Amino acid sequence: MTTGDAAPGLPADESGVRYDLDGPVATVTLSRPEVLNAQTPAMWAELENISRKLPGDVRVVIVRGAGRSFSAGLDLSVARGEGDSSLAKLSQLSPAECADRIAGFQSAFTWLRNPSIVTIAAVQGHAIGAGFQLALNCDMRVLTDDARFSMAEVTLGLVPDLGGTKRLTELVGPSRALEICLTGRRIPADEAMRIGLATAVVPDLDGAVADLTAAVLAADRGAVAEIKALLSGAALRSYDEQDRAEREAQTRRLRDLTETE
Template structure:
């Protein structure tokens, strides 16, 4: 097993994010347990950096939080401070510059939707705001029974902007998604499972083992088929039935030709 950090020789605690590689499995860990893994732009920069330096043979990425919570969301001390990425500084940028800055933040989250990998969020405790959106950008969400989701941006007068709104609406339907975003209320693990936000819910003591078993099952499947299936399903909502049928035909043609050696 090898370990990667923000940059060669940089301790994980300086960025607040670390990752471990174990063959085709990468584990990305939010490592600020003393503040419930509250997120900062430095953490987002490292998450985006990890996406660029992962080896090409990685098939599964597990995202987890150290300590008792997955992530308490945006670190308000940074948001309300005077750094380059504070809300005050963002407000001083032109609309185009502000949108570009936010696009950079989004890159820390959206790579988790890449068809070439399957991503799993292992969620315990709170996953609030940016923490909730980080979990939403993953393909699968395994929740401990003490997990709680909340889209709390509205309590700051803000909107969710880290790639979570589309997945939320797809999973719960637009009406429920609107209610979740407008109220900022806490969603317990059992409700999350009932409304489609959780892939499964397990006792907290079984979270790591359940994620390991799920990862093993994914790794056991054919890599090419896994990528094609993820692409088919992730794009299904944008296609008509006829378009999806065509996408299935084309994907299956690629698989048959690759498996039988007729890919020229």
């Protein structure tokens, strides 16, 4: 296993994110357990940096949080401070500049949807706000029974803006998604499983994630990529369009399998 470098100029312990590589599996760990992995722009910069340096042979990315919680969300000491990424400073930018800055923040999350990799969020304790959205950007979410989700941006007068709203709506439907976002309430693991937010709720998080990773790695890489693309785009296609997408994907697989024999 090798440990990746942090963002330029920031050691891993200062960026708040650890990156470990073990063959085709990369593990990204939020590593500020003393503040329940509350997130900062420096962490987002490192997450984006990891997306750029991820080796091409990586097939699975596991995202987890050190300590007793996945992530308590945005670090309010930064949000309410005087730095360039504070809420006050962002509000002083032009609309275009502010939107561009937020686009940079979003890119730290949205690469997890890349069709060439399968991403798994291993969630224990709280996943609030930015933490919830980080988990939502992953393909699958494996939870311990003490896990809690919350889209808490509304409590700050803000909207979720880190790529989580579409996936949330796809998973639970628009009415339930609206209720979750407007109330900011805590969603326990059993409810998350019942309404489709959780892939699994398990007593042994490490073991379950290891088993799921092994199952993904055992499958043909090309088939995995095609299946992910088929399913992620299904909601945007009509039945006829999805049928055609299936035919085209299968044609590619048959050709690729024949060429490798």
